[in-house]
Amino acid sequence: MSSGNSPVKLSSEFDIHVRFANPPADLRAAISRTKSSLFSGKFERLVLGRGSADADLLKDARTLVSLELSLAAGSLVRSIAEETNQPIEAKSDANSTLGLFRGLATFEQLWYDYEGTKYTLQGGAEINDGPSFPYRGFSFDTARNFYPVSDILRTVDAMSWVKLSVLYWHIIDSQSFPLQVAAFPELSEKGAYSASEIYTQDDVRRIVQYANERGIDVVMELDSPGHTTAIGAAHPELIACASKSPWSKYASEPPAGQLRIASPNTLAFAKTFFDSVASALPGTMMSSGGDEVNLPCWEEDEETQADLTQRNMTIADALNQFVGTVQGVIAAHGKTPFIKSDMVLTHNVAVLNDTVVVVWQTSEDAAAVAERNLRFIHQPSNYFYLVHMTSYECILLRSIRESHSGTAPTRARRFVHAQYWLLSLWHLLRSPVRASQMPLWSEQSSPENLDSIVWPRLAAAAEVFWTGATLPDGTQRVGENATSGTRALARLNELRYRLVDRGVQAIALQPKWCVLRPGECDLDS
Amino acid sequence: MSSGNSPVKLSSEFDIHVRFANPPADLRAAISRTKSSLFSGKFERLVLGRGSADADLLKDARTLVSLELSLAAGSLVRSIAEETNQPIEAKSDANSTLGLFRGLATFEQLWYDYEGTKYTLQGGAEINDGPSFPYRGFSFDTARNFYPVSDILRTVDAMSWVKLSVLYWHIIDSQSFPLQVAAFPELSEKGAYSASEIYTQDDVRRIVQYANERGIDVVMELDSPGHTTAIGAAHPELIACASKSPWSKYASEPPAGQLRIASPNTLAFAKTFFDSVASALPGTMMSSGGDEVNLPCWEEDEETQADLTQRNMTIADALNQFVGTVQGVIAAHGKTPFIKSDMVLTHNVAVLNDTVVVVWQTSEDAAAVAERNLRFIHQPSNYFYLVHMTSYECILLRSIRESHSGTAPTRARRFVHAQYWLLSLWHLLRSPVRASQMPLWSEQSSPENLDSIVWPRLAAAAEVFWTGATLPDGTQRVGENATSGTRALARLNELRYRLVDRGVQAIALQPKWCVLRPGECDLDS
Structure with a gap:
């Protein structure tokens, strides 16, 4: 992970797009839940002044209009549930709908609320992630x-x-x-x-x-x-x-x-x-x-x-x-x-x-x-x-x-x-x-x-x-x-x-x- | 306390009467809360079969139609709040509206629910109570x-x-x-x-x-x-x-x-x-x-x-x-x-x-x-x-x-x-x-x-x-x-x-x- 350091706010039109054909229903449901919790979350940053501490930064924040979900070319597309039910030695959180689901969990936790605006200070971050224990x-x-x-x-x-x-x-x-x-x-x-x-x-x-x-x-x-x-x-x-x-x-x-x-x-x-x-x-x-x-x-x-x-x-x-x-x-x-x-x-x-x-x-x-x-x-x-x-x-x-x-x-x-x-x-x-x-x-x-x-x-x-x-x-x-x-x-x-x-x-x-x-x-x- | 041993059920007309003049408002409110929680409680006896274990006993249970609250003759009648705010050496839970309030707490905890019927197995109990520590x-x-x-x-x-x-x-x-x-x-x-x-x-x-x-x-x-x-x-x-x-x-x-x-x-x-x-x-x-x-x-x-x-x-x-x-x-x-x-x-x-x-x-x-x-x-x-x-x-x-x-x-x-x-x-x-x-x-x-x-x-x-x-x-x-x-x-x-x-x-x-x-x-x- 390289930490981002620029403020970004979520567009009220923000959407999440899937960049491959026929995304499974449970991935679509997960996307829908992510959008919902992104907008309903009231968690403010844990610093003195809470969200107001970032008020100035937010004035110049760029706006994120969409999140694109993609898999490596040629990846097999299965439902999250199918990926989850793999044998213990074949469990993998990467390059699959399950990996995308894990990515959504990370994405959700980058955001804070301030007076209804959802923003992150991690704009520009790159996260290359995977589990140590399957x-x-x-x-x-x-x-x-x-x-x-x-x-x-x-x-x-x-x-x-x-x-x-x-x-x-x-x-x-x-x-x-x-x-x-x-x-x-x-x-x-x-x-x-x-x-x-x-x-x-x-x-x-x-x-x-x-x-x-x-x-x-x-x-x-x-x-x-x-x-x-x-x-x-x-x-x-x-x-x-x-x-x-x-x-x-x-x-x-x-x-x-x-x-x-x-x-x-x-x-x-x-x-x-x-x-x-x-x-x-x-x-x-x-x-x-x-x-x-x-x-x-x-x-x-x-x-x-x-x-x-x-x-x-x-x-x-x-x-x-x-x-x-x-x-x-x-x-x-x-x-x-x-x-x-x-x-x-x-x-x-x-x-x-x-x-x-x-x-x-x-x-x-x-x-x-x-x-x-x-x-x-x-x-x-x-x-x-x-x-x-x-x-x-x-x-x-x-x-x-x-x-x-x-x-x-x-x-x-x-x-x-x-x-x-x-x-x-x-x-x-x-x-x-x-x-x-x-x-x-x-x-x-x-x-x-x-x-x-x-x-x-x-x-x-x-x-x-x-x-x-x-x-x-x-x-x-x-x-x-x-x-x-x-x-x-x-x-x-x-x-x-x-x-x-x-x-x-x-x-x-x-x-x-x-x-x-x-x-x-x-x-x- | 002498334990009662006969089953008694609460009449659907059950009421609580005060046997002295001008009961204070906070005592009347406490009585009203007691009646309400007696009827709304869903707690069943903690035995095998819960309430059903007492089903037979309840057939012959006598019915309690009222609870009478009285004070010793000549007692000063003050509000519960006034009794509560006494100095530490003058605190007394007895023979006062506060004592009656403590009694209501005891009374409430004698009752169980079984399919909507409120009953106790302590009919005939006598409780002569007071606190050890004020x-x-x-x-x-x-x-x-x-x-x-x-x-x-x-x-x-x-x-x-x-x-x-x-x-x-x-x-x-x-x-x-x-x-x-x-x-x-x-x-x-x-x-x-x-x-x-x-x-x-x-x-x-x-x-x-x-x-x-x-x-x-x-x-x-x-x-x-x-x-x-x-x-x-x-x-x-x-x-x-x-x-x-x-x-x-x-x-x-x-x-x-x-x-x-x-x-x-x-x-x-x-x-x-x-x-x-x-x-x-x-x-x-x-x-x-x-x-x-x-x-x-x-x-x-x-x-x-x-x-x-x-x-x-x-x-x-x-x-x-x-x-x-x-x-x-x-x-x-x-x-x-x-x-x-x-x-x-x-x-x-x-x-x-x-x-x-x-x-x-x-x-x-x-x-x-x-x-x-x-x-x-x-x-x-x-x-x-x-x-x-x-x-x-x-x-x-x-x-x-x-x-x-x-x-x-x-x-x-x-x-x-x-x-x-x-x-x-x-x-x-x-x-x-x-x-x-x-x-x-x-x-x-x-x-x-x-x-x-x-x-x-x-x-x-x-x-x-x-x-x-x-x-x-x-x-x-x-x-x-x-x-x-x-x-x-x-x-x-x-x-x-x-x-x-x-x-x-x-x-x-x-x-x-x-x-x-x-x-x-x-x-x-």
């Missing part, structure tokens, strides 16, 4: 507590503004089963929190299409064989140690319960279940989860023990058979199977060669997975969990300054420093897949705090996922570079105010006094 | 970031539902000056973040009246002589070390700057300033703040040094004179002066005998203040700061279980345990005033996360402030009593869902699975 994800738990469709769509919108590429949807769990499954409608009828807390097949189609048209692939996780107690509401015969007490002996979280993997009935159920869900999903990736299985649950379950004896198997055999079965169904649908890392590292389960492992326990596990020549997504609980972010922000705050007050600037700096850590961490890793995601677990989250726990924290990760170790100006992100840190904070502040302007309740990172004076609240200024 | 406060910083009036009113409403009695309004600070002052309109004109981020005199009147009519006194804090940089936007001549760099040498937070207390001009200003604000406030309490004054700021300020020399004073003399001046103005308005604890404990400033000290640094300071025979409000940063709650929740979470996941039940237990700590802490204290408040500092808070950072955390404190050490059933709250802890969590869950039903975005404390099964998610169940 897989840039957000993992969303909609089972511990339920989120209405509108919350998911708003989250998808915000994800697209920061160019995330994957919604990893942890849709069901032991606490509730909100997914309507065509083959087993009773699962959500009996396992959802209520009739109004179900994602119908139409809801899922709508969410996936909405996401795909915004450059976001959906990887649905049907977590199994653990985290499945809610299946027992409709099919108690499939669940071992259901709600058994004390739960802490049989599960990581209440209620206890997991699939009776040694039972042929369970295998038949799992096959149909995965098949039914997979057939309804357009994407090329799907996850069977697999974290936190609990051995005492099966050891003390009479039915499981009887099945094992009758079939002359160990529980490890049964686990292999279960995983093999569900991975087979996923693969049969042409999708890449994902699995949680403890299945491979703790339980030594055999998986398909092209399996993507979701490394979630600690970042150190990534190396062990790579040693097995498996690809992975990086989602370590010791760094990436949104529910832990406030805690580790504050622990660090305390180590920096064992004192009383909110100390905004220190906390804000800390926040930015998290970026360095994330990235310096990734430098330690060698992965065939450059892929990462931040999860939101919903034990203590719900629609009421969705925006405030996710934004703008997720945007800090999204920036690093997209940009990688080197900033556009050549600065290395890694290390204690105060200048770069200050600039990152200014970018996050701007993004936060843009999110709020668009109806996302992102939290404040600093007092507005600091926001309007970038750098002046740094600890050494 | 001063039950929430301190609200509207200066680091601005909150619209509607946010403050919604917060006041929620405060009244949990029977808090004081809004301690930290309205101005170094970052912005949003208070319109009759005598110095230029302060907010130049010191507010923008013209739309000002509390006009009408706004303040409206907020105070709204709060008073809901049993909430307003203590306004004009923090001084520190935390005043924003005054310099209009009156730079009054501020020493304004925005001096590095800020960390001259202030706890940027920007640096505090009143030139040695200057006669400043004293004259402060007198008129406090007088102008105090005349517009009906309450009997007012605070001059006084935390975190910085000595190097004055030591390096040429004007201050010149004033000290000319007047043959030390900075300690000047500080005494400044505090004496503003306390004199507060007292002249018949108000009790409040001051922050470091003024007394660190700077040894002389204060009026009836001063209330806001103990904010650590809870240990309370004993030192009590030794000086001064009354105090307890607001220690090591326990009560809402901005720190998430961090210390998580630090404890880690010590309990050094593990990966959100572990909702553990976190939820931790949350409830906070209650024990709070109370066991207070047991250590002997105070002539039973008074406490939780503050929200707004360096990283804003309208976007106001509800989610405050609720239901503040309600846990409000319960303890109201109930004290002994629960209505005689159980002692202090100690690791699991049964009582479980019940406290159930109460908080219910309150949280009631808050959400009324439009307050309170966070979830647990997965809904746990909420509907009280006790089943406890660590030992």
